[in-house]
Amino acid sequence: MQPLAEQGWRLWHPFDPTRAEAAVEDLDLVGPRTVVWLNEAQHYLGDRAGERIAAAVHHLLTSPQRGPVLVLGTLWPDYFRQYTALPAPGGPDPHSRVRELLAGCTVSVPDSFDSRALAAATALAEGGDRLLADSLTRARADGRLTQDLAGGPALLKRYHAGSPAAKALLEVAMDARRLGVGLHLPQAFLTDAAPDYLHDTDWMQLTDDWAEKAYAELAEQVHGNQAPLSRVTPRPQRRPPGPSTPADAPSPQPSGPVFRLADYLEQYGRTTRRHLCPPASFWHAAHTHLAHPDDLYNLTSEALDRHRLQWAHHLQLRAAHCGNTDALCALARMREKAGDREGAETLYRQAADRGNADALYALAQMREKAGDREGAETLARQADDHGFPSAMSRLVGMQENAMSHLVGMREKAGDRVGAETLARQAADRGNTDALYALAQMRENAGDREGAETLYRQAADQGNTSAVCRLVEMREEAGDREDAETLARQAADHGNTNALLRLARTREWAGDREGAETLARQAANHGNTNALYALAFMREWAGDREGAETLFRQAADHGNTDALYGLARMREWAGDREDAEALFRQAADHGNFNALVRLARIRVSPGTREDGDETLAQHAADHGNTDAPARLTWMHEWALTEALLQRKVRDGEGDVALARRAAEGDTSALVRLAQIRERAGDREDAGALYRQAADHGHTDALYRLAQIRERAGDWEGAEALYRQAADHGHTDALYDLAQIRERVGDWEGAEALYRQAADHGDAQALLGMAMALKRLWPYGLDPDGTPTPEWQ
Incomplete structure (x- = not known):
């Protein structure tokens, strides 16, 4: 960061009163030439506000007028895996925005320094750095200087x-x-x-x-x-006090x-x-001494995940008493489900009084269902005032905003006047989503004129989505001049999608000149995808020369995907040398499709070269096991192309190639094995799974066990499931318990279910959660014994 300081950049490290609070409050104030330093980023991204912070950082990085900015952060590998893990089908997805933010933006720091870095450290030590000199006496052999400087070995010894x-x-x-x-x-x-x-x-x-x-x-x-x-x-609080908390709540x-x-x-x-x-002493002490609402609510979730139901209940009550609004809402939902509407409303009201907009939304729904429209509207307005817009709703996985929801209910009930009144009231208060939702309903009902009027009202108040739809409607009506004016208006507000859509419409209508003009305008506003999309249109229309020109222009504007399109056209034109150079450029910019094409070129019949195995290795190197799933599948594709074509050419040589390609990256082997398994080649899949397992990939053991089980080899399957379970694989514990149940070993099955509960992942697996509830309906005590019946 030091060279940036010389160019007038500033450094901002949000930390007061807490890191997350500081980031939430002030990220929108960050201006150009700022380095945002999110040290120990789990304190920002893992906090309850983590999704909001991820969205704010994404907005900062994608707003041209706020740049240039640099956001730096550090994460331990465990946190990275937690935040980037894909959710189970139908399960919660608490880190969706964080996962998107981290995709392709991470650099893995090695555990040890290489010989060049150690030589530099030695030179610094000889130059007088006594701390490095002392560390090198212990860490020179393994290169783990960082750990030694941080006192890691000494801390562990202590x-x-x-x-x-x-x-x-x-x-x-x-x-x-x-x-x-x-x-x-x-x-x-x-x-x-x-x-x-x-x-x-x-x-x-x-x-x-x-x-x-x-x-x-x-x-x-x-x-x-x-x-x-x-x-x-701890630093003292320097912020104004938050929403009210109970008078008797602990500090x-x-x-x-x-x-x-x-x-x-x-x-x-x-x-x-x-x-x-x-x-037990841990849970008792937490319930007795901890008073921070978030700490208590986090422990509630952890107790539930471990089927410690009684402690989870008491911790949730204390979290609610200390002011955690999520705990209050959870208790309110329980009351509502049990038919205690009065008790539910009381708890929702307590949460709402402390700033929880979700509680206001729930109260508005309850009032609407009870026929109290006036009360519902009042609560919906309060929800809007407390920051419950549709964008935030999508961010935290909640439903559409309260006012828009009420507008929809009125419209569906036939009360168009009431719906429009509510929508206008919402718009007057700054919530144009309600007007937009009402316009969509009018349009779906066939009232295009009324819909356009409402879209225009929303657009006049800054709703860019309404502008985009107006552009389409004006174009469909033949008013091209108004359509262009509206599209430029949206672009001036930072939304170039309307220009891009209009460019596509003009291209499909045969107006190539008009389409290119609009696409260039979008590109001038920072949307290089416009030229890229237009190039594809030209290509589909058979105008390869025009497409190539546009791909090159998009690449010149910084669109690296355009390099891939350009390389593809060069390959089709027979210019293999130029194509390969362009594919290499695109691959160097992270385009894994380009690796696929390179693999095809390198391993195609008659072009056997020493570089083909290096290329497959390059693909595996880009598929770090901690990388997002999308990238992992992309590098798998590149490897598979190279390996399958080489198998056709060289017979069994692909296994050796896979071993080299996936050295240090066992996920590459696992992905290859999955493809072989889906293709019906169980023997080859099993061999690849075994290689991955031998390199420490626990999931490979689990998948190998599944293959054995499907083949009827119960004994071999159980042995592999047990190995995976010994490494902490919760699914393996469940399957192993199922096997024990099938053979009548109830004691062994219970021991495995209890072990899974201790791991804390049991609730993520539906079958496991059902088994735990069946075996121990009142939960488990901390020591693993069944909890007696309790109220």
Whole structure:
């Protein structure tokens, strides 16, 4: 960042009063030439506001008038995998916007430095950097300088060699952080949670001052000026107070000392303790001492995921009492489902009074269903005032905004006057989505004139979607001049889609000159996809020369996909050398389709070259196992093209190629195996799964077990399922439990179901959740024993 500072750039690190709050409040103020530093990005993207922050960052990066900007952040690999994982079919998708934001924007940092970097470190050490010189005495052999500089080995040694009491406190802190408790851990909580982490013998040997001694031991710094567990002083709140909370609610700020776990030990705990359920003292201490609403709600979710239903219930009640509006809404939904409308409304109202727009929306629905239209409208307006627009609704997975929903209900009930009145009221309050929704209803009902009037009203108030639809309607009506005027108006407001749509319409109508003019206008507004799309139209129309010209223009404007289109046309024209160069450029810019084409060129019959295996390796290198699923499938395609064509040419040579191509990237082998399996080649698929499993890919073991099970090899399947389960694969635990049930081993099945519950992933698998509910309807105690019946 230092060279940017010399060019007048500023650095902004949002952190006060909390990182997430600062980002939510001030990201929209970021202007050009700003570096936004999201250090430890899980504190921004993993917070309850993570989806809002991801959307705000995306808007910042895609708004030309706000650039140039640079957003930098760091994430531990576990968080990255969590945020980029695809949701199960029908399951929740809590990180959809974060996943989109991270797609293609990550750089994996190696665990160790290479020889060149170590040589540079040595030169710095010889130049007087005593810290590096000291670190090199220990880390030169394995190159793990960062870990040593961060005190990682020393911290781990302190953890493993520490006294039983100190180790217990560290494990409490590790469990708290991995289950969603904030950075600052109250001392009272840590101390009260520690007893069940100690063996009976160690507990009996504790002295009255055990806690004082343990904290003193953990406060001693190791190499790198770090302590395993440090006392910290949180910054005081400097923001205006938020929405009202109950008078008797505990303060979210701990009254006593608070501590922070060293980052390295936190990450170590997430890895080594990820499948352990904390003991009873942990849950009791959390319920007794934690007062931050988000901490309590996070623990509620973790308890539910582990089928600890009784603790989940009590933690949710406390979270609601402390002011967590999500907990209040969850309790309200339970009351509503049980028929207690009055109790549900009371809880929704409490959540709404604290700023939860979802609760206002739920209240508006309840009032509308009860026939109280006036009350419903009042609540809908309040929801609008509290920031419940349709864009945010899509962001957090909720329904369309409250006012638009009420407009729709009025329209469907035949009350067009009431619907239009509500829509205009909403528009007057800045919510043009209601007008847009009403216009769509009018259009669907055949009232194009009324629809156009409403679209124009929404457009006049800044709704760019309405402008786009007006452009289409004016074009359909033959008013081309008005259509162009409206399209330019939308572009001036930052939405070039209307110009692009109009360009396509003109192209299809045969007006190539008009289409190109509009496409260029869209490109001048920053939309290079316009020229790219127009090039495709020319290509489909058979005008290859015109298409090539437009592809080249789009590429000159920075559209790297246009390089691929241009290379494709060069290949068809027989200019293989130029095509290959262009495909290589597109591939270097991340276009994996270009890798497919390169693979075809390199491995086609009669063109065997030494570069074909390097190319397949290049494709695998671009398919890092942590990369988004879309990229993984794209690199699989490139590999498969190369490997399948080579199989035709060389027989069984593809297996050796796959091994080299996927070295260090076992997901490439797994994807290839899936394709072979779908093609019916189970033997080849099994061989690829085995290679991936031998390189440490747990899911490959699971899929290999499925192949064995489908083939009727129950014994072999069970052995593989058990291996996968031993590595923490929850689906494998479920399938293994099913096998145990089928052979009548009920005790073994229960043990596996209990193990899955401890892992915390059981609720994500419908069959597992149903099995747990069937076996233990009242849940499990922290130690895994069935919870007795409770109310």
